[in-house]
Amino acid sequence: MSEYILEMYNITKEFPGIRALDNVSFKVKRGEIHALCGENGAGKSTLMKILSGVYPYGTYSGEIFFNGEKLILHSIKDAEKKGIAIIHQELALIKELSVKENIFIGNEPNKNGIVDFDQMYLNAKKILQQFNLDIDPNTLVKNLGVGQQQLVEIAKALSKNASLLILDEPTSSLTEADVEILLKILKKLKENGVTCIYISHKLDEVMEIADTVTVIRDGKTIGTDSAKNLTKEKIISMMVGRELSQLYPREKHFIGEVFFEVKDFNVYDTKIQNRRIVKNVSFKLRKGEILGIAGLIGAGRTELVSSIFGSYPGKWTGDVYLEGKNVIIKNPSDALKYGIAMVPEDRKKEGLISLMSVKENMTISNLENYKKNLIGTINENRELLDVKDYIKKINIKTSHFSTQVKNLSGGNQQKVVLAKNLLSKPKILILDEPTRGIDVGAKYEIYKLMFSLAKEGISIIMISSELPEILGISDRIIVIHDGEKKGEFENKNVTQEMIMQCAIGGRSNND
Amino acid sequence: MIKSDKTEKDIIKRFSGLNLNIKLYTMVLALVAIWIIFSVATDGNFITPRNISNLLRQTTVTGILAIGMVFVIIAGQIDLSVGSLLGLTGGIAAILNVWYNLNGLVSIFVALIIGILLGLWNGWWVAYRNVPAFIVTLAGLLVFRGILIGISKGYTIAPLSTDFQFIGQAYLTPSSGYILGVVAVFLVIYLVLNSRKTKAKYNLELPPLWIDMLKIAILIFFIGLFIFILNLYRGVPLSVLILLILMLVFSYISSKTVFGRRVYAIGGNVEAAKLSGIDVKKITLILFALNGLLAAFAGVLLTSTLNAASVSAGQNAELDAIAASVIGGASLSGGVGTVFGAVIGALVMASIDNGMSMLNSPPFWQFVVKGLILLIAVWVDVISKNK
C-alpha cells in the first residue's frame, strides 16, 4: 500500500458564474491528521463535498485515488461504503429525532426490517461513552445546545467505522472545554489508525493537532507542508497572501454615559416549568462601548440576549431601560424599532432565508426604510446601492448580489447576516458569536468594522466563546456561569485565566 | 487583466439573470407545445379567434383563484377552502340579486366583503390560533359548502339581472380594445424609460438600450397581437381584462413591494423572518383575507358568466388553483413562486380542458391528463434543480 491514503489530482469544479476549485491537487498520508486551511470561499468545503460524494463523479473534473484505487462516487452512500465519512459545516441533524436515532440514521440496527431500538440505544451509548460524552441517547436533538449537537454529529460519523474522517469546521460552535474533548477524540482516533482531514479557521487548534497543513486560496492550492515547519503567522500569510501584523485592530474610541440597562433578567426553560436558565442578571451598557459576554456554551448567554431582543420563545421577566426610560420589547419588531439589532447564533436557522438572494437577505429587516410610496413599493435602486456598498465594505465574496445565499460559503453567509443588521442602522448591536466560522482576514475586517461602529457611538454587545477575541475586542467583560453573572471586568490587565475561572463558577472582578 | 475581469463579470451577470427565468421559459414553451398539439389534432380549430377567446374566458376563474393561491403557497401555507368559498360568495351574490332583487353591483360588493370576512376567518385560525392551514381550510371547504347548500336550499339560482351578467359576459368594442392597447403601449414605454432615468440618477449600471428597446418591441407585438386576434371575434372579453389587471396588480405587489418581499421571506424561513422584525401573524392574516377576496371575485365572475349560481359551483376549483400555481413554478414548501407563473399554469389547465373537449374525448381523460401534467411539471422542476 502506498504512503498516501488519498490523492486528488487537478480537481476543477465550477458553479454557475464561479470557479470554486481550479486545478487543486491534494494528498493525504495514511494515519495523519491533515489540516485544510483557507479564507472563506477558498473552496475547502467544496473540495470535501467532492471527496464525500455530495457532488458525484462527473460533476467535476480531475482524478481521485483512495487507497491507490481510482475513486468514483455516485452518492454519499458510496463514500460511506468506502469508509469516507464527513461532518458538514452546517449541522445536518434531524431535530425532532433522538440522539440515538440520529446517530444510526440510514444504518439502523434491525431484525427483518424492524428497528431494534434497544440495540440502537446500547450501541449509541457505547459510542458516546467511548469518547466520554455525557449525553443521554434518548434525548431529542432539538433539546441539545449547538455544541452538544456538534458532538452528536461526530458520534454519528464515528458510528460508520470510517477510515477517513472529514471534519468541516467542527469546533466553530464548541466551547474551549468541548474543543478539548474533541481534540482528545481525534488523537485517540489517530492512534486507532483513522486518517482525518480537519478544516478550521482556528489556527491554534490546527497547530496543536495537525501533522500536515495544506492551504488553498481562491480555489488554488498554495502549498502543503508539515506542521513542524510552519507557524501560525506563516499559515495566515499563505491564506491571505500578505502579512497580517496583528489580529485585533484595537482603536481608541470615546465611551459615553450609560444609555442602556438590563435589570433582573430571569429567563425560564421552554420545556421544564420554573427552571431558570438565566438568573437575576443585570448589566449596563454605555454609549459607544463594546461589552463582551463570556462564558461556556450552555451558560445562558444566548437565552439572555434573545429575550432582551424579544425573540426568546419561552417566558422571561426583567426590565430594560433605554436612555433612562423603561421600554417594553415584546418581539424583534419592537426591538428593531428601538434601534436594537441582533445577529443570531444559528445563522442557517435564524439568520438567513436561503432561497432569497444576497440582496434580499441584506435588506429584509430594514425594508421600511426603502418604501417610496403609500402602497409600500421598494425603492430598488437605493436598496441596490446600499447592498453593493456593504458587499464591498465587509468584502462578501459572491458572484453577484442576486445569487441565492445558500450558494455562498459558510463564512460569507455569516457576513451577509452581519451586513443585514448593520443596514438597519442600530443604536445597539447584539452579536451572538459574530465571527464563528470566519477566516482570520475577514475577522480582522469585522473587528475593524466593530470599532468604527463604536466610534460612531453605536454600543455593541458581543457574545463570544473565544477568550482571545473577548479580550482583544471588549471594553468591558461580563462572565456568565450557569445563568448567573459571575464577574465583571474593565478590560485592563485581565487575563484569560481570570475569565476562565469565573466561567467555570468562581466569582471575581477587578473593579 | 482588468478587461478580462470585467467581461467575466458581465457573463456572470447575464447568466444569473437568465437563471431566474429558466423556469418561466420552460413553462411558456410547454404551453406553446400544448397549443401546437391541440391545433394539429383539431385541424386548426383550436387556434381560431373564437376558440382563443373562449379559452381565455375559461381561464379566468382558475386564473384568479391561482393568483391568490400562489401568494398563500409562497408563504408556505395552503388554502383548500377557495372552491367552496367561491361557490358560497357566488351563491350569496345571486341570492341577493335574484331573490331579493338587489342591484347587481351591490350584490357583487356584498359578496366581495363576505369573501374577505371568510378569508379573515381562515387566517385568524391559522395565524392567531396556530391551527395548521391544511386543517383550517379543509374545515372551511366543508363549512362553506354546507352553508351554500343551506341558504340556497339546493336550488339553482337564475337568471341574474343584466348589470350582474355584464361583468362575466361583456366584451370591449374593437375600437375601445385598440385604445386600451395604445394606452398600455405608452405605459410600457414610459415605465421603461422612467426606470432607466432613475437608475441613471442613482449611478447604477444600465442595461444596454437595445435590450430595453427589444423588450418594448416584443411587448408591443404581443399586446397588438392579443387585441387583434380577440377583435377578430367579439373583442376583448371584460372578464379576461379583469384577470389581466389582477395579474399585473398582484405581480407588482409580490415583486415590488415590502409586503411581497415579506411574504417570500416568511415562506423561505419563518424563524429568520420573525427575527427580522416581520409580523408573521399579521401578514398571514392579510394573505388569507386577500385569498378570500380573490375567491369571491372568481365566484362572482363564474356566476355572472353562467348566469346562474348552483350548489356545486366551484367544486374542486381549489385543486385546479393549487395545480396551476405549482405548474407555474410555486413550491409547496414555500418561498418560491410567481403570480405570472400561476396564471400561465391556469392557462395550461384551461387549455387541456378546452382542447380535449374539442376533441370530444370523454371527460375522464381530462382528469387523467391534468393529473399527469402536474406530476411531470414538478418532476421536471426537481430534475432541473438537482443539476
Ligand SMILES: Nc1ncnc2c1ncn2[C@@H]1O[C@H](COP(=O)(O)OP(=O)(O)OP(=O)(O)O)[C@@H](O)[C@H]1O
Ligand atoms: N452550490 C453552489 N452554487 C454556486 N456557488 C457555490 C456553491 N457552493 C459553493 N459556491 C461558491 O464556491 C466558492 C467556494 O465555496 P466553499 O464553500 O468551498 O468555501 P469554503 O472554503 O468552505 O469557505 P468557508 O470557510 O467560508 O466555509 C465560494 O465562492 C462559494 O460562493
Ligand SMILES: [Mg+2]
Ligand atoms: Mg466551508
